[in-house]
Amino acid sequence: MSDRRKFIKTAAFGTMGLATVYACQQKKEEKKDVVKKELNKPLIISTWKHGLPAAEKAWETLNNGGGGIDAVEAGVMISEADPNERSVGYGGLPDREGKVTLDACIMNSNSDCGSVSFLQGIKHPISVARKVMEETPHVMLSGKGALNFALSKGFKEENLLTEKSKKDWEKWLEKSKYKPVINIENHDTIGMLLLDENGDLFGACTTSGAAWKLHGRVGDSPIIGAGLFLDNEVGAAAATGLGEAVIRTAGSAMVVEQMRLGKSPAEACKEIVERIYKKHRNHKDMEYLQVGFIAVNKNGEYGGYSLRSGFDFAVHDNKGSRMENAGFKMEWN
């Protein structure tokens, strides 16, 4: 081949090569854009209206350089400290003996988790749950043992029964009837799920549980797999509502399993609510049964579903924060 022909051939290949590289690069850019559009990260969702300030706090924590676990902890602490939030932490409605008893759990993307149940006198059970996760060989501490552990870690014991909650309890004692009022007395637990910038999942759940419960009753909220569950390969879910029904059906774990099988978060929540309904429609609890789930998957899709209307959840993502109504099976007025 003459030098001139060789030059033309090489130049042609060189140009083609460059064109191919350019085209590939462009494709990659486009793909990146598509991926960016598809993946809504970071993303925080959180049960009920008090989930809104909580999610804002979690978002702020991420923005200030905190990790996912710092964010969910700081987020739900807002509800725990709020005396007007009658189902979580300080100001929560007591059991039938007038004692505020708390359940909480926390979980990270490595499936590490920590939990406290039937804890009294500690304003931030979620922080004790985190210590159980990070500083003990266990997952769950309960009652006096959980309290002693908290005190050993520097938490202060304080009275969590506000005057308002005390008055409500005294009023309840007049009739002493356990029949939780749907959407008011038996569920306002805060469950928070977070998908961070890296696509890792975190969750936290904290509650004072069902009002007027028997002393010693533990609900679903501190139980990994019931009140909260995540699998970093799939997604995360949290529950609110009548804890007994959620425990009977391993609610949050089942929602995650439905997502593993290919359902969207909203479909997965619906599937398990339907299952709970089927198992309870002739049950004595049906009269006051409400359950709701929220869920998020690895693609940044999220959703919620409840048995009865009235359940909403907070969403915080790059578009800002807002409340969204969950789908539901039946009307409640």
Ligand code: ASP
């Ligand atoms: N699930 C909680 C419980 O049964 C109640 C709630 O959601 O507020 O303890």
